Amino acid sequence: MHIVIMGCGRVGSSLARALERRGHSVAVIDQDADAFRRLGPDFHGRTVKGIGFDRKVLVAAGIREADGFAAVSSGDNSNILAARVVRETYGIDNVVARIYDQGRAEVYERLGIPSVATVKWASDQVLRRLLPEGSEPQWRDPSGQVRLIQVGADDGWVGLRITAVEQALGARVPFLTRFGQGMVPNESTILQDGDMLSIAVTNEDVPRIEGLLAQPPAKI
Structure with missing residues (x-):
């Protein structure tokens, strides 16, 4: 890029x-x-x-x-x-x-x-918005094996229910940030343009999650 x-x-x-x-x-x-x-x-x-x-x-x-x-x-x-x-x-x-x-x-x-x-x-917040691959951990568990990352998504994901996004990623989205405000999604929450997803992942799964969000989703 x-x-x-x-x-x-x-x-x-x-x-x-x-x-x-x-x-x-x-x-x-x-x-x-x-x-x-x-x-x-x-x-x-x-x-x-x-x-x-x-x-x-x-x-x-x-x-x-x-x-x-x-x-x-x-x-x-x-x-x-x-x-x-x-x-x-x-x-x-x-x-x-x-x-x-x-x-x-x-x-x-x-x-x-x-x-x-x-x-x-923080400069990493700009990275998160410019690059889906630019995610930085918001939180790590004491063992260092699990983290919470904040990352944007390709425009192709916009309009999908968060439950469908979770299913496609194989990972939980405990909350997201919209217009600078945090919110906990429910079954009816739909991903909007500009939303930042906070995703719970293992260290090993970060590249896969970033790769999926960097491109339009497969047919869901």
Whole structure:
């Protein structure tokens, strides 16, 4: 996958390195060329100086071939503007915006733009939204054999009942996160666009679960 990141601060740089370690190509946009030093000498991705919602800058970063976009600069307005430009102009649905204001973040999630507010910020939360394979454990049992992972799903899963998702995965979904709020699914709960699934799995089963969710489900 090719991921474009706007903002090369502490969060943007750590996200870029994490994505590159996972084998993805990365382009980072920032107005300050000195900010790219945070990426370190081992970073091999593309760096583009400019404003992240400028179309020429986005094209230079490879937005036309991009599979995802993360707006993680220090400005709410810049992040949301860039996210909207990328979605509406280039048709990329896999977009995440960092929003400082928790209330505004929830509003934008309702508009279809997944957001991460600073109060609950961690770079792995962006990974979870950009990559189904980017899951990180939310909890591990004391023995280290069982974990709870939070992960998104391919659009093909949207519209299925959670019970059907559990059956297809062969794993339990104790709860999910929708519009920034946790909820315990029941038999009638249907997976919606933007939902984040919290799945109980053994360590050995993580790659299988991630692989299944990264692509449309087999006929259920």
